[in-house]
Each structure stands twice: as C-alpha cells, then as structure tokens.
Amino acid sequence: MISVNNLRKEFKxxxxxxxxxxxxKALFRPRHEIIAAVDGISFEVDKGEVLGFxxxxxxxxxxxxxxxxxxxxxxxxSCTINGxxxxxxxxxxxxxxxxVFGQRTQLWxxxxxxxxYTVLKEIYExxxxxxxxxxxxxxxxxxxxxxxxxxxxxxxxxxxxRADIAASMxxxxxxxxxxxxxxxxxxxxxxxxxxxxxKINKEEQTTVILTTHDISDIELLCDRIVMIDHGKNVYDGxxxxxxxxxxxxxxxxxxxxxxxxxxxxxxCKGLKLSDDDISIKxxxxxxxxxxxSDSMPVGDMLNxxxxxxxxxxxxxxxxxxxxxxxxxxxxxxxxxx
Amino acid sequence: xxxxxxxxxxxxAQNLKRLMEYKADFLTGAVSFLIDQAIGIAFIFIIFSQxxxxxxxxxxxxxxxxxxxxxxxxxxHLLTDNLWCVGYFxxxxxxxxxxxxxxxxPLFHVIAETFQVDAVGELVVGICLMIYxxxxxxxxxxxxxxxxxxxxxxxSALIYTAIKIATAAVAFWIKSSGFIIQMxxxxxxxxxxPTTIYSNFxxxxxxxxxxxxxxxxxxxxxxLTGENPxxxxxxxxxxxxxxxxxxxxxxHKGLSAYESAGS
Ligand SMILES: Nc1ncnc2c1ncn2[C@@H]1O[C@H](COP(=O)(O)OP(=O)(O)OP(=O)(O)O)[C@@H](O)[C@H]1O
Ligand SMILES: [Mg+2]
Numbered sequence: 001m002i003s004v005n006n007l008r009k010e011f012k013x014x015x016x017x018x019x020x021x022x023x024x025k026a027l028f029r030p031r032h033e034i035i036a037a038v039d040g041i042s043f044e045v046d047k048g049e050v051l052g053f054x055x056x057x058x059x060x061x062x063x064x065x066x067x068x069x070x071x072x073x074x075x076x077x078s079c080t081i082n083g084x085x086x087x088x089x090x091x092x093x094x095x096x097x098x099x100v101f102g103q104r105t106q107l108w109x110x111x112x113x114x115x116x117y118t119v120l121k122e123i124y125e126x127x128x129x130x131x132x133x134x135x136x137x138x139x140x141x142x143x144x145x146x147x148x149x150x151x152x153x154x155x156x157x158x159x160x161x162r163a164d165i166a167a168s169m170x171x172x173x174x175x176x177x178x179x180x181x182x183x184x185x186x187x188x189x190x191x192x193x194x195x196x197x198x199k200i201n202k203e204e205q206t207t208v209i210l211t212t213h214d215i216s217d218i219e220l221l222c223d224r225i226v227m228i229d230h231g232k233n234v235y236d237g238x239x240x241x242x243x244x245x246x247x248x249x250x251x252x253x254x255x256x257x258x259x260x261x262x263x264x265x266x267x268c269k270g271l272k273l274s275d276d277d278i279s280i281k282x283x284x285x286x287x288x289x290x291x292x293s294d295s296m297p298v299g300d301m302l303n304x305x306x307x308x309x310x311x312x313x314x315x316x317x318x319x320x321x322x323x324x325x326x327x328x329x330x331x332x333x334x335x336x337x
Numbered sequence: 338x339x340x341x342x343x344x345x346x347x348x349x350a351q352n353l354k355r356l357m358e359y360k361a362d363f364l365t366g367a368v369s370f371l372i373d374q375a376i377g378i379a380f381i382f383i384i385f386s387q388x389x390x391x392x393x394x395x396x397x398x399x400x401x402x403x404x405x406x407x408x409x410x411x412x413x414h415l416l417t418d419n420l421w422c423v424g425y426f427x428x429x430x431x432x433x434x435x436x437x438x439x440x441x442x443p444l445f446h447v448i449a450e451t452f453q454v455d456a457v458g459e460l461v462v463g464i465c466l467m468i469y470x471x472x473x474x475x476x477x478x479x480x481x482x483x484x485x486x487x488x489x490x491x492x493s494a495l496i497y498t499a500i501k502i503a504t505a506a507v508a509f510w511i512k513s514s515g516f517i518i519q520m521x522x523x524x525x526x527x528x529x530x531p532t533t534i535y536s537n538f539x540x541x542x543x544x545x546x547x548x549x550x551x552x553x554x555x556x557x558x559x560x561l562t563g564e565n566p567x568x569x570x571x572x573x574x575x576x577x578x579x580x581x582x583x584x585x586x587x588x589h590k591g592l593s594a595y596e597s598a599g600s
Contacts, residue, residue, distance in 0.1 A: 011596060066597055071437045073593040087593065095440040106435040110355045119351060122344050123439055 001207055002045040002068070002175065007077035008231075009038040009063050037063045039231035040077070047174075048205040050197070052222030052239075054212065056329045060231040061211040062101070065179050068209070069099050081175060095124065098168030102180035105164055107152045113163050114148050117170060124171035131170075138166040141196040158189040165193055169200055176200070178210040182217055194220055215322050227328060234328055239321070246324045250298055252289040252305065254314040261308050262287060271296055271304060344441060349452040356454060366455040374462050377403070377529070392531040397470040398561055399530070404466025405560075406528045406553030409493035411459030413501070416494075418453035420501040425515035428508040431598025444502070444588060477563035485570050486560060493552040495577040497525070500547060503584035509591030521547055528553030548576050 013033045016026040038060040045051050055061050066072040068079055070086030070093060079086065084093040099106070107116045121131050139145055142162040147155055155163060165181060178197070182190045198221065200206045212218065218225060218239065225242065227235040235242065256262060264280045267273060267289070277292040291301055298316055305311070317323075356363060381403060385396040394402075419427075427433050427447070436443040504521050507514035524542070528549040532540045543550040551573040559569035 062599070066434070069438055071434050071597055072595070090437070091440050091442070094438050097438070099438045101434065104432070104434075106438070108351065111351055115351060115354075119347055122347050123441055125340070 001047040001049075002079070002081045002209070004041060004043050004064075004068070004079045005077055007038055007041045007064065007067060007079055008036060008075045009060075009067060009072060010034050010036050010075045036075075036231055038067070038074075041228060041231065041233055042077075043226045043233070043236055045207060045209065047207055048201065049224060050201055050208040050210065050222050052212065052218040052225040053209055053228070054218065054225055054325070055228040055234070057213075059229045061228065062179055063231075064228070065099075065101075065177050065209070065211065069097060069177050070094060095171070096174045098171070098173035098176045100161075100164050100168045100176075100178045100181055102161060102164075102178075102183040105152065105160055107160070107163060107167060109153050110151055112149050112151050113144070113155070116152060116163075116167065120167055120170055126171055134170055134172070138169060138196070141199055142166050142192055158185050161185060162189065162192060165196060169196070172204060173206065175207045175209070178208065180211055180213070182212060182214050190214075190217075197221055215325065219321065227325075229329065242324060243321065246327070248292050248294045249290050250293045250301075251317040252291070252298075252301060252314070253287065253317070254305070254311040255286050256309045256311050257285075266308075267291075267304075271300070341441070341445060345445075345449045348449045352450070352452045353454075363454065367458060370455060370458045374458070378466075392533045394531060394561075395474070397474040400466050400470040401474045401476075401561065402531070402553055402557040403529045404463045404470060405557050406525075407459045407463030407466070408490055409497060409552045410525060410528075411456045411463060412490065412494040413497035414456035414459060415453055417448045417498050417501060418456070419447050419451040420498075420505040421515065421518060422451075423447060424505040424508045424518045425513060428595065429512045429598070433595060434597055437592070437595075443592065444585075474561060476560055479563075481566075482560060482563065485566065486556075489556045489570050489573050492574045492577040493556060495581055496548055496552050496573075497522075499577065499580035499584040500549075503580075503587045506584070506588040506591035509594045525549045525552065530554065531558075545576075548580065551576055 011034070013035055014026055015031045015033050016022045041060070041064055043051075053061055053064070063072065067074050068081065068086060070090050073087050081093070082096060084096075086093050107113070108119065111119070117131075117135065120126075126134070139148075142165060144162060144166060147159045147163075152160065152163065161181065161183075165178070168176060168178075176197075181193055181197075185193070194217065197208060197210070201208055208221075210217065210221065222239065224238050225235065226233070237245075262280065262282070264275070264278055267278055267280065268275065271278075273291070273295055277295045279290045281288040281290075289301070289305070293301075302314075302316070378400075381396070381399055384391060385399070389395075391399055423433070433443075433447075436446045439446060500521055501518060504514055504518040507517055524547045527535065527539065527543045528551075532543060532550050532554050535543070540550075544555075555569045556573055558564060559566050
C-alpha cells in the first residue's frame with residue numbers, strides 16, 4: 001500500500017552571524033549549510049493499518065509526512081502510495097488521501113464551517129447523497145453540530161481540530177495522514193477524535209499514518225510504530241514487540257562500598273547470563289544494573305547482588321512504555337553526540 | 338473545464354460573501370484607488386496645459402491610451418489578485434501546503450480564491466476615459482479593428498498575469514518575493530504613455546523584457562492610426578502566450594523547490 005524507500009530531504013540553511021554586520025555579510029558572501037532533515041527513511045505500511053509515526057521534536061516526522069502528501073519533493077529516495085508518486089501524479093493522488101496538520105488549518109478562515117464543506121464537496125466531486133450521509137456520520141462522531149454555522153476563525157482549538165479532521169475524512173480517503181491531530185486538546189475531544197479514527201479505520205479499512213507526542217494515542221490506536229530520530233529509522237515494529245524487547249528490562253540502582261567484583265563479566269559468569277541480558281554502569285560507586293527479568297527473576301538478581309557487596313539505597317524500576325520511548329529517544333541523542 | 342468553472346463560481350461566491358463582512362476594507366480600498374486615479378489623470382492635464390502635443394499625440398489620444406491601459410490591468414487585478422499574497426506571505430508561512438493537497442491545479446486554486454472587486458474601479462475609469470476621448474481621438478474604426486479590440490484585451494491582461502505568476506513564483510526559492518512583484522509590476526506605469534517618449538533602453542525593456550507596452554501603447558497605436566496590426570496586435574498576442582508559457586514553467590519548477598515551513 002505505502003512503500004517508503006530510502007527517503008531523504010535536505011534543507012539549505014543560510015548561516016548568518018548575529019546582528020546587522022552578519023546580515024550584510026550573508027548578503028554578499030552567503031554561506032550555506034545543508035542539513036538532512038530526513039536522512040534515509042524506509043518503511044512499509046499495509047492497507048488498513050494504523051501506523052504510529054513517532055520521534056522526538058525535530059526528528060523529521062512532519063517533513064516525511066509532507067513528502068508523502070506531495071507537499072515537498074524528496075531530495076532523493078522514493079515513496080509510492082497505491083502505486084502513485086505524490087508529486088508526479090498529484091491531482092489523482094491527493095484525491096485518495098486526507099491530510100491534517102494539527103498546527104494549522106486547511107479550512108477557509110472566514111467562511112462558516114458548513115460552507116467550507118460544500119466547497120470541499122465540489123472540489124472532491126462528492127455526490128449529493130454520499131455527501132449527506134458522510135456529513136451525518138461525521139456530525140455524529142465528531143459532534144460538529146454546535147459550531148457548524150460559525151465562521152472558522154471563531155472556533156476554539158478543539159472545535160477547529162474536529163472540523164479539520166472531518167474535512168480530511170469527507171471524501172472517504174484511502175489513506176489518512178494526521179500530523180499531531182491531538183495536540184493541545186482536552187481528554188473529551190481527544191476521545192472524540194480517536195473514536196473517529198478508529199471508526200473510519202474499522203469500517204472502511206482506511207490506512208492511517210499518525211504522528212503524535214501523546215503515548216496514549218499510540219497505545220489506543222496504533223497497530224505498529226515506526227520511530228525515527230535525526231532523520232533516521234530507530235525502531236519499526238508492533239507495540240507489543242517493543243514492550244517484549246525492551247519492557248522486560250529492569251533497572252537495579254544502588255550505592256556500593258566496593259566496586260571490585262561488580263563487573264558485567266562476573267555477573268554473566270555467576271548467573272549464566274548472556275551479554276545482551278545485562279549491562280552495568282558505574283558512576284562514583286552508584287551502580288545501575290539493567291537486566292532482562294525474563295532470564296533472571298528480580299529476586300534472584302537482588303540476592304546475588306547482595307551476596308557480592310554491601311549496598312545502600314537499593315531500588316528496582318521497571319520500564320513502562322513511556323520509559324521505553326524516553327530511553328530510545330535518549331539513546332538516539334547520545335549516539336549523535 | 339466545466340468543473341473548473343463550477344469550482345471557480347463557488348469560490349468567487351464565497352469570496353463575495355466574505356467581502357460583505359469586511360465593508361470597511363472595501364471602502365478604504367476604493368478611496369485609495371480613486372486618489373491614485375485622480376493623480377494620474379491630473380498629471381495628463383498638467384502636461385497638456387504646457388504643450389499641445391506629446392510625441393505627436395493629441396490630448397484626447399493620450400487619454401484614450403491611458404483609459405485603454407486600465408482595462409487589461411483591471412481585468413488581471415479582478416481575477417488574479419491572490420498572487421500578491423503568494424509572493425508576500427502564503428509561501429513564507431507555509432500556507433501553500435493546502436493548495437498542494439487538493440485535487441485541483443494549485444495555481445488555479447490559489448487564483449480562484451480571491452475575486453478582487455476593487456478592480457471594478459480601474460475598469461470603470463478606463464471605460465469612462467475611452468468613451469470621453471473616443472469621439473475626438475480620431476480612432477481607426479473598421480470591422481476588423483473592432484474585432485481585434487475585443488480580442489486583444491484578454492491577451493494584454495494575460496501579460497499582467499504572466500508577469501505576476503513568474504515573480505510570485507520566485508518566492509518558492511527565496512520565501513518572500515512581494516518586493517519583486519512590486520518592482521516589476523510597477524513598470525506598468527510605462528504602458529500608459531507612448532514608448533517614443535522614453536529612452537531606447539527603457540523602450541527595449543517595456544517592449545521585450547517586461548512587456549507592459551503591449552498592454553497599452555502598442556495596441557492603441559493600431560486603434561488610433563491603423564498602422565502595423567501585425568506588430569501592434571499580433572505581437573501582443575504572441576508575447577502574451579510566450580510569457581505565459583515561461584511563467585508557467587517557472588511556477589512549475591518553483592513547486593518542486595517549495596520548502597513549506599517547519600511544523
Ligand atoms: N522548511 C524548512 N526549512 C528548513 N529547515 C526545516 C524546514 N522544515 C523543517 N526543517 C528542519 O528539519 C528538521 C525536522 O523538522 P520536522 O518539522 O520534520 O520535525 P518533527 O519531527 O515534525 O518535529 P516536531 O515533533 O517538533 O513537530 C528540523 O531540524 C527542522 O529545523
Ligand atoms: Mg512536526
């Protein structure tokens with residue numbers, strides 16, 4: 001359905017020294033720096049899948065979405081959706097997709113909301129009956145009735161977001177691209193929007209690609225996540241796998257008197273563990289042992305550690321999904337330093 | 338084509354509704370326009386109070402050229418005013434995104450979105466001045482010249498549109514090109530007077546580089562004298578098509594250079 005292959009997007013940035021002097025210098029001798037906002041991203045999405053596309057701020061998510069929706073032309077690499085190339089087959093292609101950028105509206109600022117939908121009806125050539133049916137459906141899930149006669153500029157953020165989402169679903173797109181559709185919304189409106197996404201996905205097998213910084217969006221909506229950072233793939237798999245791969249890791253933190261025997265090798269040997277199952281960090285005799293609780297029950301680990309050394313302030317932490325994601329983001333940041 | 342027309346009609350209707358809401362906007366626009374026109378016409382009066390002829394043209398003939406030049410300018414102004422916004426802020430703010438995600442031609446979409454009623458002023462002033470000056474301007478009237486008169490106006494308007502498209506498209510590379518549109522568009526002042534009063538350099542520019550002379554003086558030369566229809570009318574049509582072609586190519590290239598804005 002969607003196939004993204006080694007996608008890359010560079011932006012040219014003019015480097016300016018601060019102040020007027022810098023501005024003048026940049027005018028006569030411009031210095032450019034090329035930054036790769038997206039640096040070789042690949043992934044596939046099947047029909048009917050809901051993909052959570054996540055990554056820290058500035059990772060390149062919006063830039064990827066803009067290439068997938070035909071707004072930006074890739075520097076290199078390719079993306080095909082339903083066999084179409086977004087920038088080449090633009091007119092035909094965009095008819096099959098719906099797009100929402102949570103940060104900005106696509107609606108006509110000065111028109112009452114209803115009028116916006118009638119204009120879109122013409123643009124997307126939706127038939128009268130189908131349009132009515134669709135409006136009723138969207139009205140029902142997104143509760144547009146209260147503000148459908150107000151001009152778009154008077155809508156609150158939550159109302160506007162629902163209006164934008166409805167606009168993106170009006171023409172029954174095959175693929176829906178949602179860039180931060182729940183940003184800044186209260187819990188009720190979030191629920192509303194999630195319900196609309198789930199419903200349209202279940203009833204029409206709409207493929208959804210969604211970026212968000214809200215972990216519950218991912219837990220509630222997404223079959224699979226693709227995580228990127230600094231424009232590169234970091235993780236691709238189901239949420240369950242992510243939990244399985246990283247979720248069993250536990251962290252044992254304590255302060256020890258003597259450091260001599262607390263090495264990864266001695267733990268591996270003593271407990272018959274493999275290298276992947278354990279890692280040890282020592283920061284001025286404060287130890288952090290990360291280990292896989294599947295291979296080594298927490299109790300056994302505690303006993304063994306206590307047999308080696310005397311400890312102060314011992315604590316065991318398990319990793320929830322947010323913790324896992326934080327760790328992955330952090331690993332990405334450390335790696336790039 | 339039928340569909341494009343329908344969408345255009347709907348967008349324009351919405352635009353007019355919006356206009357009703359911003360009456361003050363409309364009034365200030367109209368007032369500043371009237372002042373502008375009054376200055377232009379007063380200028381001609383002042384010149385002719387000093388001299389009886391300008392480059393071989395009488396007062397009425399100059400008024401006719403001035404009046405004619407307002408028509409293509411007004412038509413373009415009426416239909417494609419949103420191109421200014423493309424140059425000034427739509428591209429810079431990343432608001433061009435939405436035109437690229439809709440199943441109609443982005444250029445058509447952005448143009449169709451505004452219908453600038455202010456332009457009626459130019460059309461009215463142009464028509465009035467032509468009616469006022471026509472009886473004593475010694476027009477060359479034949480069936481052919483009447484047909485060519487009607488035919489040449491849309492092509493002259495296209496010259497304006499082409500120049501605006503090309504200069505607005507520069508924003509795709511440099512983010513904001515409002516000042517460039519302003520600078521180039523400002524050259525249309527030269528269309529109102531005979532090119533023979535300018536230096537050769539300026540004459541060359543307004544004929545072939547920024548060909549505003551084809552939106553006023555050259556076609557009028559034919560309507561006033563009947564001379565050289567091949568150049569005066571034929572070249573107007575030819576140049577407008579060439580320039581439109583070039584500007585569409587620039588626009589198209591610009592689309593793939595568009596960088597949106599961070600979000
Ligand atoms: N139009 C642009 N011109 C120049 N640089 C840009 C542009 N758009 C994005 N960038 C840069 O590309 C990088 C990726 O930006 P992008 O907006 O894709 O991040 P993101 O993952 O969507 O982040 P966030 O979660 O904060 O929305 C950033 O470093 C940003 O500064
Ligand atoms: Mg973003």
